[in-house]
Amino acid sequence: MKFDRFARRKYFSNGMAVLTGLAIVAIMVPLAAVIYETVLLGGSVFNVDLFTKGIPQPCTPLAGVTCQQGGLVVPIEGSILLMGLSALFSVPIGIGAAIFAVEYAGERKSARIVGIVADVLSGVPSIVAGAFIYALIVVYDPTIVFSTLSGSLALAVIMIPIVTRTCEEALRTVPNSVREAALALGISRWKTTLRIVLVSALPGIVTGVLLAVARAAGEAAPLLILLGNGCEHPLQGLSQEGCALPLWIYVGATSSSQNLVNLAWGAALLLLLLILVLSIASRLTLDRLARRMRGE
Amino acid sequence: MNKDPLADTGEPRGYDLEVRHLKDRAVRMGGWALGMVHDGWHAYDEGDLAAAQKVLDRAGPLDQFDEDMEHATIAFLVLRQPAAVDLRTAAGLLKSTTHLDRIGRLGFDMARITSSGPSKELSELRSLLQQMDDIVESMIHQTIEALNHDNVELARQLFTRDDAVDRMHRQANQLIIANLEKDPALVRRLAGDLLVARHFERIADNACKVGEKTIYALTGQRRSEYLPRHTTRPYVLEGPIPPSGGARG
Amino acid sequence: MEVLNLSAFYGGNRAIQDINLKIPDRKVTAIIGPSGCGKSTLIRCLNRLHETTPKARVDGSVFLDGEDLYKLDPTLVRRRVGMVFQKPNPFATMSIYNNVSAPLRFNGRPTREQMDAVVLRSLKHAALWDEVKDRVDSAATSLSGGQQQRLCIARALAADPEVLLMDEPCSALDPIATAKIEELIGQLKNDYTVVIVTHNMQQAARVSDFTAFLYLGKLIEFGPTVDVFEKPKEHLTESYITGRFG
Numbered sequence: 001m002k003f004d005r006f007a008r009r010k011y012f013s014n015g016m017a018v019l020t021g022l023a024i025v026a027i028m029v030p031l032a033a034v035i036y037e038t039v040l041l042g043g044s045v046f047n048v049d050l051f052t053k054g055i056p057q058p059c060t061p062l063a064g065v066t067c068q069q070g071g072l073v074v075p076i077e078g079s080i081l082l083m084g085l086s087a088l089f090s091v092p093i094g095i096g097a098a099i100f101a102v103e104y105a106g107e108r109k110s111a112r113i114v115g116i117v118a119d120v121l122s123g124v125p126s127i128v129a130g131a132f133i134y135a136l137i138v139v140y141d142p143t144i145v146f147s148t149l150s151g152s153l154a155l156a157v158i159m160i161p162i163v164t165r166t167c168e169e170a171l172r173t174v175p176n177s178v179r180e181a182a183l184a185l186g187i188s189r190w191k192t193t194l195r196i197v198l199v200s201a202l203p204g205i206v207t208g209v210l211l212a213v214a215r216a217a218g219e220a221a222p223l224l225i226l227l228g229n230g231c232e233h234p235l236q237g238l239s240q241e242g243c244a245l246p247l248w249i250y251v252g253a254t255s256s257s258q259n260l261v262n263l264a265w266g267a268a269l270l271l272l273l274l275i276l277v278l279s280i281a282s283r284l285t286l287d288r289l290a291r292r293m294r295g296e
Numbered sequence: 297m298n299k300d301p302l303a304d305t306g307e308p309r310g311y312d313l314e315v316r317h318l319k320d321r322a323v324r325m326g327g328w329a330l331g332m333v334h335d336g337w338h339a340y341d342e343g344d345l346a347a348a349q350k351v352l353d354r355a356g357p358l359d360q361f362d363e364d365m366e367h368a369t370i371a372f373l374v375l376r377q378p379a380a381v382d383l384r385t386a387a388g389l390l391k392s393t394t395h396l397d398r399i400g401r402l403g404f405d406m407a408r409i410t411s412s413g414p415s416k417e418l419s420e421l422r423s424l425l426q427q428m429d430d431i432v433e434s435m436i437h438q439t440i441e442a443l444n445h446d447n448v449e450l451a452r453q454l455f456t457r458d459d460a461v462d463r464m465h466r467q468a469n470q471l472i473i474a475n476l477e478k479d480p481a482l483v484r485r486l487a488g489d490l491l492v493a494r495h496f497e498r499i500a501d502n503a504c505k506v507g508e509k510t511i512y513a514l515t516g517q518r519r520s521e522y523l524p525r526h527t528t529r530p531y532v533l534e535g536p537i538p539p540s541g542g543a544r545g
Numbered sequence: 546m547e548v549l550n551l552s553a554f555y556g557g558n559r560a561i562q563d564i565n566l567k568i569p570d571r572k573v574t575a576i577i578g579p580s581g582c583g584k585s586t587l588i589r590c591l592n593r594l595h596e597t598t599p600k601a602r603v604d605g606s607v608f609l610d611g612e613d614l615y616k617l618d619p620t621l622v623r624r625r626v627g628m629v630f631q632k633p634n635p636f637a638t639m640s641i642y643n644n645v646s647a648p649l650r651f652n653g654r655p656t657r658e659q660m661d662a663v664v665l666r667s668l669k670h671a672a673l674w675d676e677v678k679d680r681v682d683s684a685a686t687s688l689s690g691g692q693q694q695r696l697c698i699a700r701a702l703a704a705d706p707e708v709l710l711m712d713e714p715c716s717a718l719d720p721i722a723t724a725k726i727e728e729l730i731g732q733l734k735n736d737y738t739v740v741i742v743t744h745n746m747q748q749a750a751r752v753s754d755f756t757a758f759l760y761l762g763k764l765i766e767f768g769p770t771v772d773v774f775e776k777p778k779e780h781l782t783e784s785y786i787t788g789r790f791g
Binding site for chain 1: 592594597599620621622623624625627628630632634635636637638647648651652697700701704
């Protein structure tokens with residue numbers, strides 16, 4: 001009798017271990033597959049030209065016709081501009097909301113409302129954000145609807161809840177003893193918040209911002225609506241049509257010209273690398289900054 | 297709070313038990329000292345050398361009592377760091393130990409000057425000394441009672457009795473000196489009686505001191521807060537004592 | 546410092562009730578009492594820190610040199626009444642020097658010379674100078690618990706307060722660190738009025754000149770420490786200090 005029960009339990013336990021192992025493999029497979037495909041197809045265009053040349057004429061290699069590879073200068077510049085601009089809009093708002101929630105509303109309902117709003121906002125599909133900005137700007141000034149500016153506004157809308165939530169978390173991790181220590185020295189409330197609490201929470205805040213930027217870098221839907229089609233020529237102004245890597249991936253991948261398709265894969269690989277770098281950077285930052293601040 | 301923290305639950309709390317043990321020790325020591333006084337006086341009065349020797353042998357245990365009490369009280373003070381009533385009680389017991397030791401020692405001294413054969417002369421003096429013994433033994437008993445049962449009133453009553461003993465001491469002195477002048481042959485006996493009378497006065501005084509410590513422990517009052525200071529003048533200048541009451545000599 | 550009819554609330558709960566207390570100048574006053582009796586609440590009312598807790602409320606007045614602190618700007622009040630907490634809380638992101646100079650840097654624009662002078666003086670006053678003089682720029686967190694607490698004391702002193710409040714300053718420390726801080730308190734009273742909350746009665750006895758006993762939010766007894774510990778006037782006080790609480 002005893003032997004039976006013991007054996008059964010052992011088999012069950014081992015069985016579960018195998019199943020969970022399979023689950024891990026199941027997760028890894030799609031990721032590995034995507035990375036593999038992207039590296040394979042995008043790797044062919046990875047050279048210096050990628051970063052120095054603009055979008056080439058559409059062309060498909062046929063017998064006797066060599067196509068220009070071209071480069072992704074414009075989309076890269078566009079992405080950088082977009083990320084910078086959207087960060088400029090979203091970071092102050094996000095941090096401000098987080099400060100309000102943690103420092104000034106404390107346990108009260110208004111603090112929780114900020115959290116709820118952030119959660120809802122983060123659930124809004126990015127295309128809806130894009131449509132929203134479109135509708136807003138069309139009324140205000142239709143000429144600038146398709147521009148880098150409106151694209152960045154839409155990205156900002158997506159970034160704000162991420163920044164808010166992570167900042168809120170970071171601020172909440174700062175122990176109350178720090179605030180009390182500062183207040184007890186006769187330091188005013190707002191100075192305590194800005195110069196002491198915020199500084200203590202900086203690692204977490206920076207992480208949050210990097211994560212938000214990584215997210216924004218990869219968003220395609222709102223850009224499809226709002227950027228227009230400014231990839232073929234160098235960027236002009238903020239209120240002019242713009243370009244970005246995700247947008248180019250769409251345009252290039254759906255093109256009938258082989259060289260444009262290749263470039264699209266190149267953009268995909270670049271984007272993947274960018275997000276990888278940002279993710280690792282945010283991890284490292286949290287770790288390193290936190291340790292440096294603790295004096296180790 | 298559900299319970300009133302001051303309600304007397306009948307259970308021992310804080311250092312109740314430890315203080316009780318210390319007091320029990322003091323009570324036992326007091327009983328020992330009382331016995332030495334009682335037997336010492338009777339040995340002297342009846343000239344019983346054997347009885348006197350027995351009293352002399354009780355000095356060793358008395359010293360032991362003294363040391364043990366001191367040790368136990370110091371241990372209580374350092375290990376428990378008591379406050380308020382516990383502190384006052386312990387501090388008081390530390391001093392009372394000395395007084396009880398003195399009391400026992402004075403009985404010892406009486407035994408030590410015993411010479412053989414009772415004295416048939418001077419019945420007035422002998423009965424006066426006997427009276428002193430009665431009062432003094434009763435005072436010792438009273439002060440131990442007061443200490444044992446936290447009785448402030450009982451302790452306070454010691455002071456008037458001490459006054460009576462003082463008066464009797466002066467009386468005895470005068471009787472003795474008068475007799476010395478009359479009959480020098482009785483010198484040895486009378487010299488002893490002089491000492492014994494003085495011993496009784498000292499015993500009464502020490503019993504009062506123990507009483508003072510009991511009052512201090514229970515009320516926090518020191519002697520100067522409830523007894524007026526008096527000046528003592530040499531007996532010689534006082535002249536003969538009035539029959540009863542009168543100023544403290 | 547004088548407390549007049551002070552009551553403090555957390556929401557609907559009254560934590561301390563009608564406290565009237567004269568805290569003697571340039572002496573150490575200890576506040577003792579069982580857990581939850583309101584000692585910390587009382588002390589936090591003295592530097593107006595209590596009201597920073599959500600739903601907290603204060604009734605009554607606290608006078609310092611004749612001025613009602615509850616009619617002044619709280620931030621300014623806290624510069625005159627400093628506080629040291631139970632768990633040492635130096636600013637972890639700052640060096641020793643920056644911690645001690647924090648009250649200067651955040652409340653004004655001091656010159657380097659001014660800061661140097663104040664840091665030196667405060668660290669000396671807190672009996673920490675000798676131990677850290679060659680490493681004032683190292684992280685505050687590199688110090689031991691006892692040293693961190695002395696750092697917090699130095700920081701509080703750098704603000705040049707009139708009164709120094711200490712909320713169980715030695716609870717989180719080992720006996721040697723505790724002894725050093727108790728000795729320090731004995732020296733501090735030459736220049737500052739010290740109010741110390743402690744749950745350790747022997748510490749109150751060692752360190753203070755006056756003792757206040759609080760129970761269930763009320764002030765039961767106040768007097769010179771010797772008197773309170775030798776012959777307390779109130780039965781409740783005696784029960785507490787002899788350990789006879791039920």
